[in-house]
Amino acid sequence: MDPENETMVTEFHFSDFPQSKNGRLLFFIPMLFIYIFIIVGNFMIFFAVQLDPRLHNPMYNFISVFSFLKIWYTTVTIPKMLSNLLSEQKTISFIGCLLQMYFFHSLRVTEALVLTVMAIDRYVAICNPLRYAIIMTPRLCIQLFTSSCIFGFFMLLPEIVWISTLPFCGSNQIHQLFCDFEPVLQLACTDTSIILVEDVIHAISILTSVSVITLSYLRIITAILRIPSGKNHQKAFSTCAAHVAIFLLFFAVWHSCICAIALMFAVLAPLFNPIIYSLRNKDMKNAIKKILCSQKMFDASGS
Known part of the structure; x- marks a missing residue:
């Protein structure tokens, strides 16, 4: 392309949104309620753990951290999408697009690592219970987090910096609902094959996380099956069931993020996170009820 005829891109336009006003509202209203539920639900889990002394242990601390990350992971994409559904100009600035890609993928990698730590925590608790308190100390938990x-957050930084130096010219149409690597790189006016090196690094890190999590839960299942009491079987399986469900849902979402409907799938994990952890865990349900009851008492006294 002739440099004199290039028109440098300063903003991107999302082309996959519904064009009609009724179509936009059809997406806006349920997405708004979903976003509110994600924020409120995950904040409830976070504060339930922080405010209830009975939940001050590594397992629940990691759950609260994971819920906190889910809040920001969702906030990176959904609010901008909601504003685009109401706006005629469905655009995002070049810098805004880079920041959206960076935080979306950085938070996702961090969540994968936290899930790995949670699997290791459950492995130590079930397979080596006598040494659990000695191994999973508060200091170690802070270091792991x-x-x-x-x-x-540092893993994605070189890739984002490199993308920021690329020349973007001509079309600014992103065939996606949010900024992601593949649709954005397709608009670059230069060879982007070097990004494959970064993709290999990402794939290796995720494969390592999946391997560690899978091996941990296989060892956990083996250890549980050796427990003679059926009641203990049920309790041990119940403890890990929520973690396994979130793990499977999370990496199913990760795999689907190459699709045009990536955001809709990416919403599922933050949406189901509070549902799974609150319904599958008696202690968590009691802590959340305690917060809700305290709020009702506060409102009653205030009135």
């Missing part, structure tokens, strides 16, 4: 965040 901090390391997950540092690795998750």
